[in-house]
Amino acid sequence: MKLLLKLIFVFIFIKCILAQGPYDTLEECQSICKDNNACTTQNCVWYYGWFCSSNTNTCSDDSICTNDYCDPVNGTCHHTPAFSCDDNDPCTLDTCHFTLGCIHITQACNVVVPCNKTSDCFRGRNCETYTCKSSHTCEYQAKPCSAEQPCIEPLGVCVGNPTN
Ligand SMILES: *[C@@H]1O[C@H](CO)[C@@H](O)[C@H](O)[C@H]1NC(C)=O
Numbered sequence: 466m467k468l469l470l471k472l473i474f475v476f477i478f479i480k481c482i483l484a485q486g487p488y489d490t491l492e493e494c495q496s497i498c499k500d501n502n503a504c505t506t507q508n509c510v511w512y513y514g515w516f517c518s519s520n521t522n523t524c525s526d527d528s529i530c531t532n533d534y535c536d537p538v539n540g541t542c543h544h545t546p547a548f549s550c551d552d553n554d555p556c557t558l559d560t561c562h563f564t565l566g567c568i569h570i571t572q573a574c575n576v577v578v579p580c581n582k583t584s585d586c587f588r589g590r591n592c593e594t595y596t597c598k599s600s601h602t603c604e605y606q607a608k609p610c611s612a613e614q615p616c617i618e619p620l621g622v623c624v625g626n627p628t629n
Pocket residue numbers: 536538539540541
């Protein structure tokens with residue numbers, strides 16, 4: 466019985482030593498926990514001794530359209546375009562959807578397309594309907610979609626939330 470008590474005592478003693486935090490006082494922890502990075506926040510937490518816990522602000526905006534960066538000097542978040550969505554087509558509005566990536570929304574433009582028959586008017590876009598008028602020029606009309614759910618190329622369907 467005495468031996469068992471001794472063993473339990475030794476066990477508890479060893480456990481206390483192993484669980485001891487690296488810093489004895491809060492002040493000691495706080496002075497070491499500090500870094501010169503404004504993108505991290507430090508916290509001293511007690512668990513049988515003081516531990517330094519650190520969180521990093523990744524500045525993530527959950528959009529594939531941007532590269533996110535935290536300035537370590539002042540903690541300011543920066544979001545720069547991850548890629549260009551410009552398709553060099555004046556008849557589409559180019560934008561980036563936060564999960565879909567580049568989308569192109571058909572918009573009005575002043576390009577005159579000559580034609581003899583309706584099929585001459587197809588210009589690779591699925592968000593517009595077209596006819597060849599008697600004046601031998603094409604007339605285009607946007608597919609009916611709302612501003613909140615515009616038609617996106619090349620799918621030719623109305624999709625919601627086009628902003629990033
Ligand atoms: C943060 O620091 C960067 C570079 O040192 C500077 O360009 C930027 O303007 C600063 N932002 C603010 C809000 O002070």
